[in-house]
Amino acid sequence: MAEDQIARLEERIAWLxxxxxxxxxxxxxxxxELTKLRxxxxxxxxxxxxxxSPLDPNERPPHY
Incomplete structure (x- = not known):
């Protein structure tokens, strides 16, 4: 029975x-993927x- 328990434990360890x-x-x-997304x-x-635009939004365009 101890051999069966050891075998089961070995199977579990292998799976883990x-x-x-x-x-x-x-x-x-x-x-x-996270690096690429960043x-x-x-x-x-x-x-x-x-x-x-670094310009002032209230500034008139040059064509006025």
Whole structure:
């Protein structure tokens, strides 16, 4: 009976090790995706800020 318990524990340990490895892969992929998303957000912010006019909104255009 002790051998059966040891075998079950070994199976559980093997399953947990596999599960941990799979979780590590998923977490690394998510970290990469998060990095790319942060870079995209920064690029979008830069584009938006470069479009903002530094002129006074009440100032008349030069053709007036």
């Amino acid at each position: 090790e596999k599960h941990i490895t799979e979780q590590d892969k998923v977490m690394l992929a998510q970290a990469d 870079e995209a957000v920064l690029a979008i912010r830069e584009r938006i800020s470069s479009r903002e």
